[in-house]
Amino acid sequence: SDCQHGKTACLNSNLLLVSSNLLADPDATVRRWVVFCLGNLWEDYEEAKRLAINQKITDKLSALLSDPVAEVRAAAIFALGNFFGSTEDTEERRNLEISLALKLLVATADCSVLCRKELLVSLSKLVSCQETRFMEGALELAREEIRALSGKVSSSSSSSGSQSQSSSLSSSGSQSQSSSLSSSGSQSQS
Numbered sequence: 001s002d003c004q005h006g007k008t009a010c011l012n013s014n015l016l017l018v019s020s021n022l023l024a025d026p027d028a029t030v031r032r033w034v035v036f037c038l039g040n041l042w043e044d045y046e047e048a049k050r051l052a053i054n055q056k057i058t059d060k061l062s063a064l065l066s067d068p069v070a071e072v073r074a075a076a077i078f079a080l081g082n083f084f085g086s087t088e089d090t091e092e093r094r095n096l097e098i099s100l101a102l103k104l105l106v107a108t109a110d111c112s113v114l115c116r117k118e119l120l121v122s123l124s125k126l127v128s129c130q131e132t133r134f135m136e137g138a139l140e141l142a143r144e145e146i147r148a149l150s151g152k153v154s155s156s157s158s159s160s161g162s163q164s165q166s167s168s169l170s171s172s173g174s175q176s177q178s179s180s181l182s183s184s185g186s187q188s189q190s
Contacts, residue, residue, distance in 0.1 A: 011045075016041070016051055020055060024060075035078070038061070042079075049083060058096075065077065065104070070115055073115050074112065081118070081122025081125050082122075083100055084100070085128075097126060097129070
């Protein structure tokens with residue numbers, strides 16, 4: 001991956017611990033750049049993700065989703081989005097990613113366009129990493145909707161079956177009468 005040796009050196013120098021302590025810095029610029037640093041560190045780097053989970057850094061980042069500064073919130077969304085995708089396809093890891101995605105949904109109500117754009121990028125990463133699961137979920141939702149609709153159709157057609165037959169007969173009869181009248185009228189006029 002890009003800069004793997006540099007990322008390893010940063011990890012070995014306790015960058016996660018130092019950065020974690022700076023997430024509460026009163027200066028918004030410091031918070032923003034520390035969050036960007038973390039997001040870039042664990043992008044495509046499983047060892048950094050694993051250590052961040054153990055040190056509960058994702059929880060601290062989730063708290064920054066409500067930071068008063070939009071750029072810090074956007075950086076937090078970026079960093080959490082870079083957490084998606086793993087070479088470890090375990091149930092625990094999938095649950096963590098779903099949990100992070102649910103936390104990110106807070107940003108759907110963010111008034112900052114920057115935050116909402118970053119949210120789209122982050123969620124697209126999740127969908128890309130879990131494409132099969134999302135397709136299975138969408139298919140199941142479609143099946144449930146078809147079942148619900150077929151239940152409504154069968155119950156409404158049985159209760160109003162005679163009404164719909166008589167109304168369709170009368171409307172089709174009047175339509176055919178009026179169309180034959182208009183066609184014969186137009187023929188007789190010419």
